[in-house]
Amino acid sequence: MPAHEQNGGRSAVRAPGPVSVLVVEDDAVIRRAVQLFLERYGYQVAVAADGLAGLEAFRAGAHDLLILDVMLPELDGIGLCQRIREESLVPILMMSARGDALDVVAGLEAGADDYVVKPVDTAVLVARIRMLLRRASFGRPEAAEKPPARHPDTQGRASRAGAAAPGVLVFGDLTVDTAGLEVHRDGRQVPLTPTELRLLLELAAAPGTVLDRRRLLRDVWDYGWEGDSRVVDLCVLRLRKKIGTGRIETVRGFGYKLVRD
Secondary structure (H helix, E strand, O other): OOOEEEEOOEEEEOOOOOOEEEEEOOOHHHHHHHHHHHHHOOOEEEEEOOHHHHHHHHHHOOOOEEEEEOOOOOOOHHHHHHHHHOOEOOOEEEEEOOOOHHHHHHHHHOOOOEEEEOOOOHHHHHHHHHHHHHHHHHOOHHHHHOOOOOOOOHHHHHHHHOOOEOOEEEEOOEEEEOOOOEEEEOOEEOOOOHHHHHHHHHHHOOOOOOEEHHHHHHHOOOOOOOOOOHHHHHHHHHHHHHHOOOOEEEEOOOEEEEOOO
16 A cells, blocks of 8 residues: 655655554553554554654655554654644554544544554554554545545536536535545645545535544544544534635534535
8 A cells, every 4th residue: 555645735655565563652561562563454554652752753764654653752642743743744543542532533633533542452553553544545636536436426416506617516615626635725635644534525426415423433543332423523623724614514403404505
């Protein structure tokens, strides 16, 4: 799976090869255990023991996915995630030792795509990694060769929303290219993480229709279980900041819908 990473608005594409994972964890035992486990699954793993070393390792290599501990010396995981998000849309999985709601919310607000609570079952960790990589692949140029097939009635809905061209949905100043997997607002491209892009496409495929959090967890996050709805809420919050606060409407007690006009 080729690595595709946006840094400073530019794309850096690495040649096909093993999936590269950067693990930033200060506990030497956990760090080594995660490294050995992921290497058994065929991942190429780089490690760092503190936040500043993690930032340096991130900038030095092309990584497909990052696993960041929340409690890190020098620069904590929240700060590290924020710094990385200023430069890249690479998938980020946060790890929290306490599972405290404040830690989880802070990590997601900082730009993480998902989180796990330590100690984490190794099967769960691999499943989460695979989900994030699938979402990342979904947003890469090679994935744009074919339009998403999940919603066969997208074109019909697109015409009602105001399609400028086949596969292009227009909602006021927002343009969503479902084939090219690009989003523009007022003519300017909007940089979205793979998770944010999948969430927007899910909402844009059914404009005006309320989608509940359970469905979004299943279809966007690939959760086959009752996941934490805060993941959805905070991703919606980040997406609103990028496409306009009034574009996604909250239907209290039910979920979210994309406003047509």
